[in-house]
Amino acid sequence: xxxxxxxxxxxxxxxxxxxxxxxxxxxxxxxxxxxxxxxxxxxxxxxxxxxxxxxxxxxxxxxxxxxxxxxxxxxxxxxxxxxxxxxxxxxxxxxxxxxxxxxxxxxxxxxxxxxxxxxxxxxxxxxxxxxxxxxxxxxxxxxxxxxxxxxxxxxxxxxxxxxxxxxxxxxxxxxxxxxxxxxxxxxxxxxxxxxxxxxxxxxxxxxxxxxxxxxxxxxxxxxxxxxxxxxxxxxxxxxxxxxxxxxxxxxxxxxxxxxxxxxxxxxxxxxxxxxxxxxxxxxxxxxxxxxxxxxxxxxxxxxxxxx
Amino acid sequence: xxxxxxxxxxxxxxxxxxxxxxxxxxxxxxxxxxxxxxxxxxxxxxxxxxxxxxxxxxxxxxxxxxxxxxxxxxxxxxxxxxxxxxxxxxxxxxxxxxxxxxxxxxxxxxxxxxxxxxxxxxxxxxxxxxxxxxxxxxxxxxxxxxxxxxxxxxxxxxxxxxxxxxxxxxxxxxxxxxxxxxxxxxxxxxxxxxxxxxxxxxxxxxxxxxxxxxxxxxxxxxxxxxxxxxxxxxxxxxxxxxxxxxxxxxxxxxxxxxxxxxxxxxxxxxxxxxxxxxxxxxxxxxxxxxxxxxxxxxxxxxxxxxxxxxxxxxxxxxxxxxxxxxxxxxxxxxxxxxxxxxxxxxxxxxxxxxxxxxxxxxxxxxxxxxxxxxxxxxxxxxxxxxxxxxxxxxxxxxxxxxxxxxxxxxxxxxxxxxxxxxxxxxxxx
Numbered sequence: 001x002x003x004x005x006x007x008x009x010x011x012x013x014x015x016x017x018x019x020x021x022x023x024x025x026x027x028x029x030x031x032x033x034x035x036x037x038x039x040x041x042x043x044x045x046x047x048x049x050x051x052x053x054x055x056x057x058x059x060x061x062x063x064x065x066x067x068x069x070x071x072x073x074x075x076x077x078x079x080x081x082x083x084x085x086x087x088x089x090x091x092x093x094x095x096x097x098x099x100x101x102x103x104x105x106x107x108x109x110x111x112x113x114x115x116x117x118x119x120x121x122x123x124x125x126x127x128x129x130x131x132x133x134x135x136x137x138x139x140x141x142x143x144x145x146x147x148x149x150x151x152x153x154x155x156x157x158x159x160x161x162x163x164x165x166x167x168x169x170x171x172x173x174x175x176x177x178x179x180x181x182x183x184x185x186x187x188x189x190x191x192x193x194x195x196x197x198x199x200x201x202x203x204x205x206x207x208x209x210x211x212x213x214x215x216x217x218x219x220x221x222x223x224x225x226x227x228x229x230x231x232x233x234x235x236x237x238x239x240x241x242x243x244x245x246x247x248x249x250x251x252x253x254x255x256x257x258x259x260x261x262x263x264x265x266x267x268x269x270x271x272x273x274x275x276x277x278x279x280x281x282x283x284x285x286x287x288x289x290x291x292x293x294x295x296x297x298x299x300x301x302x303x304x305x306x307x
Numbered sequence: 308x309x310x311x312x313x314x315x316x317x318x319x320x321x322x323x324x325x326x327x328x329x330x331x332x333x334x335x336x337x338x339x340x341x342x343x344x345x346x347x348x349x350x351x352x353x354x355x356x357x358x359x360x361x362x363x364x365x366x367x368x369x370x371x372x373x374x375x376x377x378x379x380x381x382x383x384x385x386x387x388x389x390x391x392x393x394x395x396x397x398x399x400x401x402x403x404x405x406x407x408x409x410x411x412x413x414x415x416x417x418x419x420x421x422x423x424x425x426x427x428x429x430x431x432x433x434x435x436x437x438x439x440x441x442x443x444x445x446x447x448x449x450x451x452x453x454x455x456x457x458x459x460x461x462x463x464x465x466x467x468x469x470x471x472x473x474x475x476x477x478x479x480x481x482x483x484x485x486x487x488x489x490x491x492x493x494x495x496x497x498x499x500x501x502x503x504x505x506x507x508x509x510x511x512x513x514x515x516x517x518x519x520x521x522x523x524x525x526x527x528x529x530x531x532x533x534x535x536x537x538x539x540x541x542x543x544x545x546x547x548x549x550x551x552x553x554x555x556x557x558x559x560x561x562x563x564x565x566x567x568x569x570x571x572x573x574x575x576x577x578x579x580x581x582x583x584x585x586x587x588x589x590x591x592x593x594x595x596x597x598x599x600x601x602x603x604x605x606x607x608x609x610x611x612x613x614x615x616x617x618x619x620x621x622x623x624x625x626x627x628x629x630x631x632x633x634x635x636x637x638x639x640x641x642x643x644x645x646x647x648x649x650x651x652x653x654x655x656x657x658x659x660x661x662x663x664x665x666x667x668x669x670x671x672x673x674x675x676x677x678x679x680x681x682x683x684x685x686x687x688x689x690x691x692x693x694x695x696x697x698x699x700x701x702x703x704x705x706x707x708x709x710x711x712x713x714x715x716x717x718x719x720x721x722x723x724x725x726x727x728x729x730x731x732x733x734x735x736x
Contacts, residue, residue: 019662080563105561106453107531110490113458129661142662144691159607164659164691165714185606187455187533214607217455240610243617244626247358247424251591251606251628253560254455259473281618282611283715 003199005138014038015076031137036064061092075099083108099125109188123190129160129182151176154200157212169286178206185252193223207298208234215241220267228274235276311354313436315553329438345439352436353396356576360396362386363422371429446539460488468539494524531561589641590630597622600651621722631662638671655721660691669700684724688717
């Protein structure tokens with residue numbers, strides 16, 4: 001068992017432009033099972049090859065799903081068409097949709113969330129690094145694969161590069177990861193941190209969770225409420241943007257302090273009260289988690305190699 | 308992206324939302340005509356994007372720092388006012404001469420508005436909105452925003468308008484109504500009438516208020532807005548409703564559908580270095596007060612880098628999310644902006660490659676040091692995709708650079724370099 005992905009994941013890639021092609025090659029090299037591409041008018045014809053790997057390319061998601069039983073889609077479609085691509089996957093009843101695209105208009109996401117509400121699909125993103133699960137070699141995203149290592153800690157973050165930063169620290173501290181989920185930096189996204197925490201909470205492969213939030217919105221407060229109510233595994237949290245000025249959008253459309261609830265301090269207070277262990281410095285996420293795992297008797301150093 | 312009040316009111320008017328008669332003027336001739344048409348009693352409002360306008364002060368450029376310091380130290384004594392000697396950004400006047408006396412200082416060549424939100428330089432005044440005065444029976448609050456958690460538009464309204472809604476929410480939360488909007492249904496007039504009735508508006512005003520709310524929702528949809536706020540709209544003494552203020556925020560991500568929002572944008576209200584950064588297309592840049600220039604990939608890591616610098620006692624000169632680097636020109640362009648910022652005493656490059664390849668970043672850094680003749684101490688931390696190659700490129704280049712593999716170590720190097728002002732010390736990593 002594990003969350004969102006597993007060794008039965010059959011990946012469909014939508015949007016085979018240059019970036020989509022580069023990324024899917026790296027996922028294939030990582031060992032991810034890619035079964036289909038969708039790209040109307042794909043210049044490479046009706047299939048895509050990389051090394052010994054090859055998969056058919058279709059014009060529509062519905063055809064691709066029917067022919068290949070894909071059960072997860074990664075979307076690299078540019079912003080003007082990204083919401084439409086998500087809607088296409090919802091209509092085709094793809095169970096898990098991951099949208100990498102940055103810059104999707106917020107009104108488009110209102111439409112997407114309405115369509116998701118009564119659907120059989122779950123969405124991660126947009127404006128996210130995707131999901132990676134080292135133990136099943138499943139990379140549905142844009143991660144640098146080398147820093148990841150299989151293990152028992154889950155990671156959930158709004159920011160992509162902070163997933164890499166946190167994971168690098170974990171791996172250096174001898175702590176592997178079960179699944180790493182970047183939920184995205186936009187004001188409206190699919191699953192939020194709280195939903196991912198719930199998944200980790202019932203995942204036997206996960207013993208503790210790193211939660212990385214940032215300024216803006218109320219998602220961390222919702223996560224804190226869930227931790228307080230139901231979480232039975234330790235959570236180490238870092239909130240980015242403690243030094244950000246109010247009223248300015250810090251890169252992510254969602255990362256803007258509007259009112260007191262959006263500040264890092266308000267989020268840190270909520271998480272601390274809920275029992276999460278706060279890492280004030282982003283450089284101490286790994287060492288904090290190691291301490292927490294050791295205290296819980298859950299630290300499992302990889303192999304027998306000495307420090 | 309923010310737009311001016313006079314632009315928000317143009318949008319309101321074209322969507323059937325009642326606003327006071329008036330318009331924007333930049334010359335005395337235009338001002339005279341507006342006063343003639345809508346006076347003699349008028350409201351005069353400086354058009355700036357900064358908040359705190361009414362309590363801010365209109366001053367000449369050479370006095371902004373002093374007034375800013377006074378204003379932030381002792382608001383009671385230095386806050387701008389709507390009448391009297393302490394000229395704020397919103398003024399009342401009776402008659403043409405009095406009105407022009409208020410207009411002139413706002414449109415003078417070197418006039419600035421300073422408020423607690425503008426910083427010590429204040430902001431230039433782009434135009435002056437001149438409107439007829441409204442006889443007010445009661446003030447109300449109304450806004451439409453995006454509720455991220457529920458993925459829906461959210462309408463917030465209150466019968467306690469004219470003040471900060473956060474303040475009302477703190478002191479009297481029951482006075483703040485929240486109405487989630489079903490995006491499929493939208494916000495038809497009957498929903499608006501129901502809200503008007505809940506706000507306690509008199510029966511005669513329920514129909515026009517309901518229509519006003521529905522029309523404001525159309526502005527929100529038509530413009531791809533992230534915020535439409537009217538604080539206050541008022542019940543007039545003759546029993547109808549008027550939006551006497553207006554604020555509209557536009558979603559930058561939707562600008563491709565609206566011609567880049569060019570007709571609504573006012574670059575004079577933006578920081579010049581930020582405009583330069585935008586034109587160079589180097590990602591998302593925000594000017595800050597410190598002396599360590601930052602080049603980082605990813606918004607989260609860029610914020611975390613600022614946080615780490617501060618924890619080590621340093622001050623970032625900017626936020627920069629350079630995005631995905633797959634061409635070295637992007638690094639050179641970013642460093643050009645950073646190097647040309649006179650506040651920058653040290654440069655800190657922190658790249659964790661995912662989509663980005665750090666060997667390309669390293670090549671860009673090496674080229675930039677030579678091409679731009681960078682004099683400030685340079686601290687570089689690289690990790691992620693192609694990191695070994697990237698570190699080798701830096702090492703082999705022979706450029707003066709301090710490196711560290713981990714974020715905390717690198718931040719410490721940058722802070723020390725900024726503190727000592729020493730140039731070109733030896734590599735650590």
